[in-house]
Amino acid sequence: MCSECAQIAxxxxxxxxxxxxxxxxxxxxxxxxxxxxxxxLAGGINNAKGLENFSGYPETVFCRLxxxxxxxxxxxxxxxxxxxxxxxxxxxxxxxxxxxxxxxxTWHALGFGELYRAEEGWNNFVRDKSQxxxxxxxxxxxxxxxxxxxxxxxxxxxxLESDLDRFQSLFPxxxxxxxxxxxxxxxxxIIKDIALNRQFGRTFVCSNDSWLQRKAFxxxxxxxxxxFISDNVRNVRCALIYHALLKIDxxxxxxxxxxxxxxxxKSHFPVAVELSNVSHLIDFMILMHTxxxxxxxxxxxxxxNAERRKELVGKxxxxxxxxxxxxxxxxxxxxxxxxxxxxxxxSIRPKYLKMxxxxxxxxxxxxxxxxxxxxxxxxxxxxGGLEWNPEQLT
Amino acid sequence: MIVQGDVFFTRARLLPREAKAVERTARGYVIAEGEAxxxxxxxxxxxxxxxxxxxxxLRTTKTVEVRHExxxxxxxxAGTWQVGIVxxxxxxxxxxxxxxx
Numbered sequence: 040m041c042s043e044c045a046q047i048a049x050x051x052x053x054x055x056x057x058x059x060x061x062x063x064x065x066x067x068x069x070x071x072x073x074x075x076x077x078x079x080l081a082g083g084i085n086n087a088k089g090l091e092n093f094s095g096y097p098e099t100v101f102c103r104l105x106x107x108x109x110x111x112x113x114x115x116x117x118x119x120x121x122x123x124x125x126x127x128x129x130x131x132x133x134x135x136x137x138x139x140x141x142x143x144x145t146w147h148a149l150g151f152g153e154l155y156r157a158e159e160g161w162n163n164f165v166r167d168k169s170q171x172x173x174x175x176x177x178x179x180x181x182x183x184x185x186x187x188x189x190x191x192x193x194x195x196x197x198x199l200e201s202d203l204d205r206f207q208s209l210f211p212x213x214x215x216x217x218x219x220x221x222x223x224x225x226x227x228x229i230i231k232d233i234a235l236n237r238q239f240g241r242t243f244v245c246s247n248d249s250w251l252q253r254k255a256f257x258x259x260x261x262x263x264x265x266x267f268i269s270d271n272v273r274n275v276r277c278a279l280i281y282h283a284l285l286k287i288d289x290x291x292x293x294x295x296x297x298x299x300x301x302x303x304x305k306s307h308f309p310v311a312v313e314l315s316n317v318s319h320l321i322d323f324m325i326l327m328h329t330x331x332x333x334x335x336x337x338x339x340x341x342x343x344n345a346e347r348r349k350e351l352v353g354k355x356x357x358x359x360x361x362x363x364x365x366x367x368x369x370x371x372x373x374x375x376x377x378x379x380x381x382x383x384x385x386s387i388r389p390k391y392l393k394m395x396x397x398x399x400x401x402x403x404x405x406x407x408x409x410x411x412x413x414x415x416x417x418x419x420x421x422x423g424g425l426e427w428n429p430e431q432l433t
Numbered sequence: 434m435i436v437q438g439d440v441f442f443t444r445a446r447l448l449p450r451e452a453k454a455v456e457r458t459a460r461g462y463v464i465a466e467g468e469a470x471x472x473x474x475x476x477x478x479x480x481x482x483x484x485x486x487x488x489x490x491l492r493t494t495k496t497v498e499v500r501h502e503x504x505x506x507x508x509x510x511a512g513t514w515q516v517g518i519v520x521x522x523x524x525x526x527x528x529x530x531x532x533x534x
Contacts, residue, residue, distance in 0.1 A: 349525035389524035396438070398505040406522040421519045422434065422441050429436040433505040 047281050050076050051320075054285060067092045074099045075250050080107055081117055084124050097125045097133045098207075102214040104155070109218050113161040122155060136208055145174040146212045172224050175216030179229045182206075182213050186248075187236050210247050217251055221258040234259045234267075235274040253282050265293045269300055281317050284324060291328040297321050323347045331355055336363035343384055357404050361391060372414035377407070392417040398433045437499055437507045440465050440474045445515040448490055452483035464489060464499060464516055472502040476509075489516040 049069050056063040065073060070092050077083030080103050087093050104121050107114060122130060138150030153160035165171060186206055220227045234255035256279040259267045268275055280297070289297065298321045323342065326334065327350065334351075336359045342348045352360055366378035369390075376393040390411060391404040407417040418427035435442040455462065461477040476482075478497040483490040491514045498506040 349523075352525050385524075387524055387527070390522075396503065399503055405519075406524055408522045409524065421521070422436075422517060423520065425434060425443065427434075429434045429441070431435045431437075431507045433437050433507055 047278060047285065049073075051285055053077070065090065071096060071099060071246060074103065080104070081120055084121065088124060094125060094129060097129045098211060100124070101133060102211055105149075105211070105215045106218045108161055109165070109215070109222055113158040115158060118155045137211065140208065140212065143174050143177060145170065146178070146215075149211060149215070168223055171219055175219045175224075176227065176229060178209070178212050178216040179220070179233070182209065183229060183232055187233070207247075213251060214247075214254075217254055217258075221254070225258065225262050230255045230258055231271075234279070235271050249278075252276075253279060257283055257286050260287055265289070265296045265300075268297065272300055277317055281320060284317070284320050289324065291325065294321055294325050294328065298325065319344070319347075323351075326351060327354060336360045340364075340383060348385075357391065357406070361393075361404055366391070370413045375414040375418065377411070377414050377417055378404070390417075392421070435507050435509065437474060437501055438504045439519045440499075440501075441517045441519065442491070442499075442507075442509060442514045443517065445490060445513045448483060448492060448513055449485040452485035452490055455482040455484050455489065457482075462491070464491070465518060474499055474501045476500075490514065491516060 050072060053063050053065075053073065065086055067090050070087055070090055074083060074087060074096055077086075080100075084100065100121055104118065107117060134150045134152065136150070138147055140146050140150070148154055148164045151160075154164055155161075217230065217233070220230055233252055236252065256275075260283050263270075268280065280301070284297075298318070301318050301321060323344075326338065331354050334355050336355050339348055339351050339355070339360060342351055361378065361380065364380055364382075366380045368376050369379050370377040374395055378391045378393055380389045380391070382389065387409045390407050390409055392407050392414065393402060393404050395402050405421065407420055411417045411420060415427055419425060421427075460473065461475045462480055462482045464474040464476065464482075466473040476491065476497050476499055478493070478495075480497055481492040483492070491509065492512075493509060493514075494511050496508050496510050498508050500506050
């Protein structure tokens, strides 16, 4: 799996955890990707603030703030929260870098605190849409010609340190520009050019390049649908499809079309492992779009990825899974049964206590830890380790 | 111990300090509510319900009934009761958490 796909896979896990309100562990190494992609910026910053490396990412967070403001309007509390999440020195350094920008004066506004403190400051900046569209086009076009089309045609070692500094100082403007165009000038050719550049995969020297490309790609899909991929299949990086699958809620029809594209155009995708990831994810998403009563519970035996298996079990329902797969009874007591499932490739054998609701006579299953070997032990664990001897049970 | 579905009651000798009173709702005192079904374990009689650190305590001076849509009522005698919610293990979630791919 390439490093970008590994990060996307991590993001998939975070998405599922957020959806199911489960906790997840955020490591320093995954912090930049997380801050770039979290769907809840304020919540994401809260999760990330405790990490040692967080203070090094004001640029990423400011870019996300521009995105939120452009797409949803200025939100004073979010701005205030972000300004208070970094120390003053880091904020001042970020703003100063923006003020030092040599070029279109429009962008100097990004270096002044007024833009972030009050709605009026932001609204003044974005008032003239046509000017901002022009400035955005004028920022992105040279970026494409200089950085992508020019420099990245060579080996990464040809990129001078001064070039990299120039790119990094330019980046917040590029990000702002791309998001602005994606909202107010969606059909701009430059968005497609960025989305379709295959050279990123070989030569990108900065993860901000691929971030920009992911944004451009999702924008194009939202605008043109799966057709954007089918029309440009030879120029689409596979990791971008993987990313789009997580960002966009594709319908069943689109997923099936994507499946055909991926399986029919294998020769155009450079890395077989990436293709396999995408293909499995599409298959899985098709399953998740299928009504649960039409799903065969034995499908969980074919899903190797633990995250996806968990989701699929949730969709099918553990009762149906156990009914279909059987399960070995390892203990019986007083009408209770302790069952063990044998699912290939699982590191543990899931155990369930089968019990009857004495009031209405229905049966259900509850999971218990793998070390439990007897019904009474399971019942005691269920109530926090107390002795299982109820005076009343209904 | 008195068990009604996924809720169990055990006798408590004392009410914890700083436990906060829980208000009665239109349905009565709600001990636990199912997110998916909307079914709830409810005491319709007048009792005192408290909460401390996410744990509920019920104090009553007379025998009261706890009702639920899918379980027969259970009765709690006068005294102080601690409310427990049964726990469940998700083998698939635990496995998913452990995977480092």
